[in-house]
């Protein structure tokens with residue numbers, strides 16, 4: 001049986017032959033004549049073939065940006081097609097409970113809109129890349145020598161015969177319905193598609209791919225971090241301020257447009273390890289219902305790749321650069337003396353170089369200026385509603401240009417556990433709102449420094465029979481030990497300092513005595529000579 005696809009393949013080869021003949025014809029006849037013939041040919045085709053075609057590509061802007069309409073249509077079809085299409089694809093699973101189905105490639109379904117019957121079909125266009133590689137494709141990805149241009153949803157209106165599907169890559173409809181399709185129908189599809197996307201939204205945690213062999217710059221898993229602002233131990237006033245700031249940002253589309261600023265906001269989270277910086281990012285994402293793009297700067301090849309990564313991030317997302325002071329040699333101060341020596345040795349010793357990185361050095365060439373432009377340059381305005389979060393343990397090590405307002409609009413210090421933070425942890429970990437032992441804990445927290453991570457660890461029951469009181473006592477014990485250690489350390493330092501001060505004094509005294517001795521000797525000598 002001849003399928004519609006076979007028939008169209010045949011028609012395409014005929015069309016290709018005609019186009020070849022036409023190209024030859026154009027070479028030998030005057031351009032005026034050719035233009036006339038082309039005009040008539042268009043009209044003639046218009047009479048016989050009354051369908052208009054529109055293509056919905058997956059990518060727009062020289063394949064740089066993902067086309068929003070494509071995804072809206074895909075979502076719209078996933079909702080309505082699953083009831084009708086026979087070949088479905090289980091794209092993702094929402095909350096590990098329900099399947100989100102969508103049409104498979106080369107599948108067609110019928111729709112009806114205001115009495116007009118429509119056919120939607122999705123096509124997969126495969127184009128071959130000329131390069132050949134013996135290396136296996138990366139796991140879970142299709143071979144990149146074959147590039148997939150998923151660019152097609154075709155739509156045929158009621159009058160179109162079912163046996164005449166549109167050629168791949170186009171949406172086609174009868175010209176009688178031009179107003180209806182372009183005006184109301186497409187708008188309806190896009191709106192519905194966006195609503196379905198919001199309903200089905202399974203938030204994602206992205207990471208940038210280290211190799212250029214991946215089709216997409218980012219890979220993702222579903223984002224399932226349970227942290228919220230309720231579980232984050234922090235001074236309530238400060239926490240409330242951050243939550244208000246985030247809410248204000250989310251609702252400020254018009255405001256940002258009015259003041260002529262890209263709709264983005266930078267947060268710098270700084271503080272010692274274990275104070276909840278990463279947890280805060282997860283809480284932010286859950287609070288705003290945003291995706292998270294965890295940017296690993298060391299695997300980004302250069303500034304151009306950094307730009308491409310930025311363009312491929314979606315709206316409503318948080319771009320995270322963790323431990324930025326350790327990520328790259330951005331200020332020229334990051335490498336230790338040993339690292340510098342190692343690097344020098346590698347430059348001259350090819351064996352060491354091979355042993356470390358294989359064939360070539362894969363060091364990132366991202367520069368500070370590239371990063372500054374990524375955060376607040378012209379390209380940072382591509383896309384909207386994005387938050388950039390940078391974390392560090394050492395704020396003072398960062399270049400002032402990186403953390404200036406406009407790049408890092410809000411600086412948040414994540415500090416050691418205070419009593420208010422402890423109360424949040426006690427409520428979360430033990431379900432205790434108040435307890436007589438709280439007084440002791442409060443005093444000790446004021447007298448010593450312990451990170452929320454350590455307090456949380458001490459509050460966690462270590463055995464089945466360990467009750468709340470035992471956990472609190474365990475924490476008090478740990479706090480007392482930290483306090484005692486700190487006291488001993490301080491004493492040692494003071495002793496050292498005293499010894500350090502005493503040493504120059506003693507040396508000076510010794511020098512003075514020696515000096516005086518020499519003077520006496522010379523006086524004796526002088527006197528003796530006299």
Ligand SMILES: Nc1ncnc2c1ncn2[C@@H]1O[C@H](COP(=O)(O)OP(=O)(O)OP(=O)(O)O)[C@@H](O)[C@H]1O
Pocket residue numbers: 231232233234271272273274275276277278279280392393414452453454456
């Ligand atoms: N403020 C906090 N509130 C609640 N839990 C916290 C807090 N800070 C730390 N914790 C606990 O400690 C763990 C480690 O915290 P987190 O990874 O967020 O620290 P960090 O500041 O990012 O540290 P690093 O600088 O080493 O990356 C968390 O998973 C959480 O269990």
Ligand SMILES: [Mg+2]
Pocket residue numbers: 277278279322391
């Ligand atoms: Mg962290």
